[in-house]
Amino acid sequence: MHHVNGAEGHTRTCVFQMFGTVFGYATHHMDSRNLGEVGIVGPLTPGVDQGRLWQMAAAMNKETATETDKGKWIMLQAHRAFICGDLLARWDAAGWKLESGGRRIDFGGAYCNRYELWTGSLTIEGTTPDMVAPKPTVYGVPSC
Incomplete structure (x- = not known):
């Protein structure tokens, strides 16, 4: 695992909920081909950090899960929400900013x-307080 120095962009973006917390998902391009090689995921619910x-990725994985396994679980959840349409919002192009210090x-x-x-x-530009507020959930995630 390495740390992120921060990034920003204007790309395809969506907002989804998972276990009561609202997250954003965007793509980031590494060069002018605009392939979206990097998935950007972070919590949007106020007071919730990465x-x-x-913690969710650890709780929902096997006990021996590596950081890569947990990262794949996170990527899969964002991808699932985007593809299956289980979204609170979706934009073909929206501004987003990822602060330094992430993973x-x-x-x-x-x-x-x-x-x-x-x-x-x-x-993510275009989100509203109601959109990112905590959501009711049937499932809880145990602390790790």
């Missing part, structure tokens, strides 16, 4: 059409 995302996972090859996952404090 630690909650990684970076290199998958070592393509996974859900992404080569890396960057997580951290994320903001």
Whole structure:
């Protein structure tokens, strides 16, 4: 695991909920081909930091899960929400910003059409307080 120095962009973006917390998912391009090689995922619910995302990934994985396994779980959840349409919002192009200090996972090859996952404090243009407020959930995630 490496740390993210921060990033921003204007790309395909969505907002989804998982276990009562609202997250954002965007793609980041590494060059002018605009392939979206990097998945960007972070909590949007006020007061929730990226630690909650990684706690969920640990709780929902096998006990021996590596950081890469947990990163793949996070990427899969964002990809599932985007593809299946289980979304609170979706934009073909929206501005987003990922603050420095997040986590970076290199998958070592393509996974859900992404080569890396960057997580951290994320903001997405167009979100509203009602959209990012905590949501009711049937399922809880135990602390790890």
